[in-house]
Structures are given as structure tokens and as C-alpha cells.
Amino acid sequence: FLFLSLIQPSPVHVLSIDILLVSLWPSEEPVDVVYTEDSPDGRISMNCRARANPPASYRWRRDNWEIKLMEQPDEYYSLVGGNLVITNPRQKKHAGTYICVARNIYGTVISKEARVKFGFVEEFPQEERDPVYVKEGQGAVLLCAPPKVWPQEVTYRWIFNEFPVFLYTDHRRFVSQKTGNLYISKVEAQDAGNYSCFVSSPVTGKSVFSKFIPLIPLPPDDADIRVKFPDTTAMLASNITLECFALGNPIPHIVWRKVDATDLPPNHEISESGAVLHLYNVQYEDVGGYECEAINTKGKDWHKAWLYVESAPEWAETINNTQIDIGSEHTMRCVASGKPFPFIRWYKDGYMKLCSKRNQLSIWLKFSSLTFDDSGMYQCIAENYWGIKYANAELRVIACAPTFEFNPVRKQLLGAKDGRVVIECKPRAAPRPRYTWTKGKELLYNNSRISIMFDGSLEILNATNNDEGMYSCFAENDRGKSNSSGYLTITEATSITEPPEDTEVKVGDEVILRCAASYDPMLDITFIWAIDFRVIDFDSEWEHYERVMVGEDGSGDLRIKNVQIWHEGRYTCVTQTVVDSDTAYADLKIVGVPGPPGVIRVEEIGDTWVKLLWTKGADHNSPIISYTIQTRHNWALNEDDWKDASTTPTFLDGHVEKVEVTDLYPWMEYQFRIIATNEYGSGEASIPSLKIKTWDAAPVISPTDVAGYGGRNGEIVITWTVSKPSVHVT
Known part of the structure; x- marks a missing residue:
């Protein structure tokens, strides 16, 4: 290797x-x-x-x-x-x-x-740059006209009058990192001077600068966008910059927005001048149209372009080192994600493999009958515009006589009475061997109860004590043969004798679910509990769940303390030994106060009334008896100052989902919430409604403390106190 x-x-x-x-x-x-x-x-x-x-x-x-x-x-x-x-x-x-x-x-x-x-990085041309004349208050553009550079990742700055004095950029002056041009939205007297474009390449470490340019442009006075970002394609998780800068007098204000969205993405930052929008760690959801608008008192201008997001290849499924029998079927498959779709190609031992098949983002090599020539190093390569991804693995085709050295038949085998017994036989062999089984000296054949499976395992159905004995597996191929043996013992079956029962319990109470079983005394038994098929972790859920210790009678009960609504569900008791297992179910129903009603919607608004709609919340296995409407107004002393409201009808039974709230005050801001009640009490209040304001109306309460007194030069001064509604007086 x-x-x-x-x-x-x-x-x-x-x-x-x-x-x-x-x-x-x-x-x-x-x-x-x-x-x-x-x-x-x-x-x-x-x-x-x-x-x-x-x-x-x-x-x-x-x-x-x-x-x-x-x-x-x-x-x-x-x-x-x-x-x-x-x-x-x-x-x-x-x-x-x-x-x-x-x-x-x-x-x-x-x-x-x-x-x-x-x-x-080439040098700037040595020709003198033409001067441009500009009036104060107008905008100016100084063109960099950079020389040829590669790679194009360069930075632009401008020298003012002499090196190394560099121009400071702000909301009035902007240097585009796309073109190198210098933009001044409103020229002032202090801007007079000579300017030189300074280009730096961080890759080559070289910098060059242009001949000096005296200042003179003539753009219009209203907002005029001169820097316009193009449609942009960004790589997933990269950072991008969109530039937008306008000339005008007064200096235009730049506003950024995302088309068809209320806000810009949360991963954005706008430069102090407003001319640059940075998007960090770009994601697919950032795709869309972006718009910048330049506004001043004389007019406005806007520009819109699109952002597209693509990504480099990533493996969704790839190849691994494989050792496989000669003559076997085998498939090697690579699946890649990426945008645009990656092109996938294969290499074997450094040369491209042409006999591959493609299916959109996946490509595979299929072997119908492996030979030694198929052994070697395989590489799968996925590539698109944004990058390349490699995966490699060794395929080793083997042939050998059967051997049980690494995986013999278990010496001690156990099986449950009346159950299914499978004795595994998995020698290392290539090609696949032929299997035969014996019990003692008796050669076994397939019948209604005993069968030799495709992988060589022996299956026995409805096992009895007569099936106990020594079993041997024989494996043979064209390269040799071998065998391995183990002794089978039949044990008593595990069976639940006292299953848990369906139970109803109130929130806050305690309940015990019973579970007892019979099993072979030579074996150890384990009780496993699950709720809705999720195994209960007694170490992390000890506050509510407790395992009752297993006694000599073979019981493993479950205690649930301080029962809550979320404890409702189907509980499963599994009794398990190393040989077999048994399972029983019970449903636990939890009763308690209702949950909060659903979202409240204000359907109509009047001067002293509103109509409300809501949706029913969870009744927690006890029918809702009534609803209570509560209000809170903008003169409330604190956030929790909720009061019961007057309604039509007065009593709201559990079937009502629409009501008119009355006796409100005109031109007052209100919120509403609802509380449901059943036989176990009142539940949590709903989420408050959106704030609404009742319609205005003629006053119903006169001012108080009206008084008057004489002023100067024949004037009369009248004073009074505005009376607040009595409901607000505490």
C-alpha cells in the first residue's frame, strides 16, 4: 500500500x-x-x-x-x-x-x-492627462484608465498633489474598486489640485500610478447615478460588493433595497458614504434583484441589477476502498452537488475511464463480473466553474479458498422455544462458496422448518428442545473447502405476563405503568420503555421518568412523576434477553386545563365595539366550557393590566369562535386576548391581538374644573381639566 x-x-x-x-x-x-x-x-x-x-x-x-x-x-x-x-x-x-x-x-x-x-502589471501611458474644468457645486468624474493587469484582483487609490498623500474618501468622494474611477458628487474649492490613479497588485506586489490629472468635469445638478453595479454571480459563502454612486448638488442620498423583500439580507453592511453594499457569506436565499436609489431635493435616479449565487462541487456520495470477490457484480458511484451542475469524470490508474454512465449529477462504473484486471486505484473528479473535487479509492479483486479464521461459527448458540433461530455461516471466500449443514452426523436438507439461506446461514422455525445439538457449516469453492461448528441450546421463550394498561391521568399527578414477564432463568432480562417509539433516556429525563427496579418476579415498571401534557402518547414496554424479546403497548391520556386559543383576528371596528374571530386551541381531553375575552388599552398602567371585557353574547360557551366586544371608548388603542376554561380550570391566555384603534366619536364626558379670570387689556382667561374615562382612574 x-x-x-x-x-x-x-x-x-x-x-x-x-x-x-x-x-x-x-x-x-x-x-x-x-x-x-x-x-x-x-x-x-x-x-x-x-x-x-x-x-x-x-x-x-x-x-x-x-x-x-x-x-x-x-x-x-x-x-x-x-x-x-x-x-x-x-x-x-x-x-x-x-x-x-x-x-x-x-x-x-x-x-x-x-x-x-x-x-x-503594465505601466500607465506616459502621455500627459488632459485637464478638466468644473464649477463649484457640480459633480466630477476622474477616469483612471488603468493599464493591463493580471490577475485582476487589484486595489485603487488616488494620489492628491504628491506621493504619498492619498485622497480620503467619504460621502462626497468615492473610488470604484471595479473601474478605479474617482467620483466627487459635489466639487468644493478645496478639491482643486492634481490627481493620480494609483494601482496596486497584492499578488505581484507591484504598484504603478498615472500622470497627474487637473480637475474639471461638468455633470448635472440633480441626482445622477454614475456608478452602476452589473448583474453579479457570486460563489456560495463568499463576500461580494455592489457599488452605486451619484453626482449632484445637493449631495445625493443613496438608499439600498432588495426587490420583492421588506429588508436587505441580515448579512449586509452599507459603507459610511452609502455608495457600497457589502454582502457577507452569501447564501442561496440572497439571490434576487437589488436596487439603489439616489435622491436629492432636485430629483432622483435609480438602478437595479440581479445577484445570482452558485457553488463549487461538494460530494453527496462518493467511493470507498473496496475488497470484493472475483466474479461478483459491483457498482462504484459518485454523486455531486453544485451550481452549475458539476461535470463528473473517472480515472483508473491515472487514465480517464470512458466506460461510465451518467445520470444528471451522478456517474457510475458498473462491473457485471469482476476480474483481476479490474483491480486498481480509481478516482472520481467533479468540476464546475467554481472549483474541482477529488475522491479516490482502491478496488481490490480477490480470490481465496474458504476460511473461518476471521469469522467462525459461534461455539455456544442460543435459541428460544417456538421461535426462529438463525445460525450464521460467513467464511471469507472468493468466489462465493457452496454451503452444506450437518447436525451431528446428519446432513440437513431444506424443508418446511429448516432452510439454508443464500448467504449460507441456517434458519430453524418453531424451534423445539429436539433441535438442540452440534451444528456444522461446510463451505467449498474451486480453490478449497473449510468448516466450522457450534452447539445450539434451546431456552424458554420470553413472554410479557402483565402488560401495561391504557390509563388516564391529570396534569401534575403521578402514574405507574406495569410490565412483568416470564423468561428462562439462565438468562438476564432487560426492560426497555419508549414513548411514541422514542426510547426514554432515564439519565437525562429523571425529573419525570423513573424505572422501578426489576424484582425477582420479573417486573420492570415505569413511574411518571409530575405528569405534563407532553407525556401523552403510546408507551411501549420491550422485554429483552440475548435470545428473544416480547413487546406490549398502552396509551396514556393526559387531562388538564385547555391550551391557549389560536390567533385572534379583528374582523370589524366601530367607535365603541369590535368584532373578534379566533381559532380553537387544544382542549387537553376535556371539552372547553367557556371563553373569557380580556382587553388592554394604551392608558394601562403596566403591561399586565388586562381586564375582562363586556361581550355580546355575555356568556361565551366552548363552541363560540366569534364575538362582539362592547363598551369600549372611542379613539382608544386596544389589544385583546382570550382564555379558555374547562372542568379542570382556565388555561393560558392566547397571544395578544395586533393593536387597533376604535373610531372617533363625539365626546360623552364634559371637561371639569372650568374657571375663568380677568387678564390684561380686557382679556378673559378660561381654564379646565380634561376628564379621563372613569375606567382609567385607580
Whole structure:
């Protein structure tokens, strides 16, 4: 077998590719290299090593063409161990996709693809930049016109008058990281000066800047969006930036929104200037239209574009190391998710396997009758625009005579009287052997009670004491034969003698569910309890459930303390020994006060009345007798100041789900809630309704404390006190 060894990359221009010829892929993935031709190192080193016994040999491919290193020396390529070194790399000759191939007698695997790319940053043109004249209060755009750069992940800044004085951006000044252009929404006198576009590449480490540009643009005064983000496709879980900036006087205000949604996604952040919308950890639900609107007192402008989210391949189902008999059928299948749909391909021993079948996101290899030639290292590769995913496994086809060394027939076998007994026979053998069974010296044949199953196991139905004895399994194929034996003992069957009974209990009470069984005294018995087929965990649920200790009479009762509504359900008692088991059921019904009624809806509103609708809540196995309507108004002293309301009809029986609340005050804000009552008492109140305000009406209470007195220059001053409704006086 071959085992993984990780090689740490050297600090400069090193691509680490780790090869694995066993069941697991290395944790460190290949890393693409971006090489700059002015690099002081002058070489690219790609590491590839596999710990193998016998040692692996190595070859390299570039763009699927093998690099000839063994036959003749090369002035650029050299092989050191398994590592490929490229000296004085040149873009036209050495840029491309590289794969390392490791091989020994057990098979061949290929590494993850590693791309070598050449980065560059060209200089700005040396021609003088034309000046632009602009009036104060107008907007301005200074074009960067950046030179050719690769890769295109660069940052833009602007020099103001002299290096290294960089322009500070704010709500009035904005630098687009898409185009490099500088936008000034409202030019002021202090903006006069010379500007230079500064481009930095974090990959190559190189920076360049343009000739200085004097300031002069002439845009309109109203809001005019000049920076418009395009339709954008983002990778799942990535961060993206949408830019939107407007010119105008006064300075426009930028508003962001998501089309057909009340709010922007929670994972958003808007820059201080409002011109940039950041979306972090983008998810599929963030897909949709995004709109920015620029507004000032003279007008507005808006722009809308779409965000699409896609994802790299991920394995939903993949392959594993497999050892399988010669002549067997076998299917290897890979299933991948991703957007767009990943393309899936197969390799065997480093070469593409063409005899595969596809079904949308899955692809499989099917073997109708395995041969030794099918043994080897298989790799499944899923790839789309956003990435590539590898899975690999070894398929080993074996042939051997039957042997019980690793899985003999159990020496001591147990079976329950009148029950079903299965004695397993699972030798290691390839191809599949023929099976025969004996009891003592008697050769066994299939009949109505005894049968030899396809996998070699022996099945005995309705077992009796006469079935006790020594059983032997014989396995034979074209490579040899072997046998293994065990003694079968028949025990008394396990049977529940006192099953639990259906029970009704009130909330807060205690109940015991009985369960007793008869069983063979030579065996140990276990009682397992479950509610609605969920096994009860007595350690974590001790506050309510307690196991009554098993006595000599074979009982295992269940005590439920402080019974609650959620304890209602079907309880199962399972009595189990190592040989057999028995099961009994009982239903536990819980009675108690009603649950809260459903959502309240205000159907109509008047000046002193409203009509309410609601839905019935849980009655908890006792019919609802009546409902009580309560109100709370905006003059309440505290949040819990609920009062019983007047209704029509006055008494609300358990079948009512609609009522008119009366004796309310006009132009008052109210909320309502409902409480249900049955024979066990009143339950919890419903969730309060939305706040509503009754219609206005003529006053029904006159002001009090009316008084008057003479003022200056023939004036009369009249004072009074506004009377509050008596219901609010405490």
C-alpha cells in the first residue's frame, strides 16, 4: 500500500501537490501559482511525494502531455525525487495545468490539477492627462484608465498633489474598486489640485500610478447615478460588493433595497458614504434583484441589477476502498452537488475511464463480473466553474479458498422455544462458496422448518428442545473447502405476563405503568420503555421518568412523576434477553386545563365595539366550557393590566369562535386576548391581538374644573381639566 506524506512548500513560488494511494485524500489541497517574470527566485518548485512500499515512481504532465524527463535532459524542467522544478520559467512555454502521477505495483493515482499562471502589471501611458474644468457645486468624474493587469484582483487609490498623500474618501468622494474611477458628487474649492490613479497588485506586489490629472468635469445638478453595479454571480459563502454612486448638488442620498423583500439580507453592511453594499457569506436565499436609489431635493435616479449565487462541487456520495470477490457484480458511484451542475469524470490508474454512465449529477462504473484486471486505484473528479473535487479509492479483486479464521461459527448458540433461530455461516471466500449443514452426523436438507439461506446461514422455525445439538457449516469453492461448528441450546421463550394498561391521568399527578414477564432463568432480562417509539433516556429525563427496579418476579415498571401534557402518547414496554424479546403497548391520556386559543383576528371596528374571530386551541381531553375575552388599552398602567371585557353574547360557551366586544371608548388603542376554561380550570391566555384603534366619536364626558379670570387689556382667561374615562382612574 502507499501512504501519504505531506511536503511543506518553500516560501516562494512553491506549489504543494500531495498524492495518496490509499482511501483518504490529503488534507492540504493543491495551490495555484502566480509567477512574475521579474521574480528574484527565478524558478517554480512543485512538490510531490508519496510514502510507498515499494517506493513510487513519479512523472509529470502539463496540459495532459507528459513531460519527458527520463529520456533526455531539459534546460527548464528537472525532477528532484518526485518534485518538479522549472528554472527561468517563461509564460508561453510553462503556463498551464500540471498533474503529478505516482505509480507502484498496487496502482496509479494522479494529483489534483495545479495551475501555473504568470502575473504582470503594465505601466500607465506616459502621455500627459488632459485637464478638466468644473464649477463649484457640480459633480466630477476622474477616469483612471488603468493599464493591463493580471490577475485582476487589484486595489485603487488616488494620489492628491504628491506621493504619498492619498485622497480620503467619504460621502462626497468615492473610488470604484471595479473601474478605479474617482467620483466627487459635489466639487468644493478645496478639491482643486492634481490627481493620480494609483494601482496596486497584492499578488505581484507591484504598484504603478498615472500622470497627474487637473480637475474639471461638468455633470448635472440633480441626482445622477454614475456608478452602476452589473448583474453579479457570486460563489456560495463568499463576500461580494455592489457599488452605486451619484453626482449632484445637493449631495445625493443613496438608499439600498432588495426587490420583492421588506429588508436587505441580515448579512449586509452599507459603507459610511452609502455608495457600497457589502454582502457577507452569501447564501442561496440572497439571490434576487437589488436596487439603489439616489435622491436629492432636485430629483432622483435609480438602478437595479440581479445577484445570482452558485457553488463549487461538494460530494453527496462518493467511493470507498473496496475488497470484493472475483466474479461478483459491483457498482462504484459518485454523486455531486453544485451550481452549475458539476461535470463528473473517472480515472483508473491515472487514465480517464470512458466506460461510465451518467445520470444528471451522478456517474457510475458498473462491473457485471469482476476480474483481476479490474483491480486498481480509481478516482472520481467533479468540476464546475467554481472549483474541482477529488475522491479516490482502491478496488481490490480477490480470490481465496474458504476460511473461518476471521469469522467462525459461534461455539455456544442460543435459541428460544417456538421461535426462529438463525445460525450464521460467513467464511471469507472468493468466489462465493457452496454451503452444506450437518447436525451431528446428519446432513440437513431444506424443508418446511429448516432452510439454508443464500448467504449460507441456517434458519430453524418453531424451534423445539429436539433441535438442540452440534451444528456444522461446510463451505467449498474451486480453490478449497473449510468448516466450522457450534452447539445450539434451546431456552424458554420470553413472554410479557402483565402488560401495561391504557390509563388516564391529570396534569401534575403521578402514574405507574406495569410490565412483568416470564423468561428462562439462565438468562438476564432487560426492560426497555419508549414513548411514541422514542426510547426514554432515564439519565437525562429523571425529573419525570423513573424505572422501578426489576424484582425477582420479573417486573420492570415505569413511574411518571409530575405528569405534563407532553407525556401523552403510546408507551411501549420491550422485554429483552440475548435470545428473544416480547413487546406490549398502552396509551396514556393526559387531562388538564385547555391550551391557549389560536390567533385572534379583528374582523370589524366601530367607535365603541369590535368584532373578534379566533381559532380553537387544544382542549387537553376535556371539552372547553367557556371563553373569557380580556382587553388592554394604551392608558394601562403596566403591561399586565388586562381586564375582562363586556361581550355580546355575555356568556361565551366552548363552541363560540366569534364575538362582539362592547363598551369600549372611542379613539382608544386596544389589544385583546382570550382564555379558555374547562372542568379542570382556565388555561393560558392566547397571544395578544395586533393593536387597533376604535373610531372617533363625539365626546360623552364634559371637561371639569372650568374657571375663568380677568387678564390684561380686557382679556378673559378660561381654564379646565380634561376628564379621563372613569375606567382609567385607580
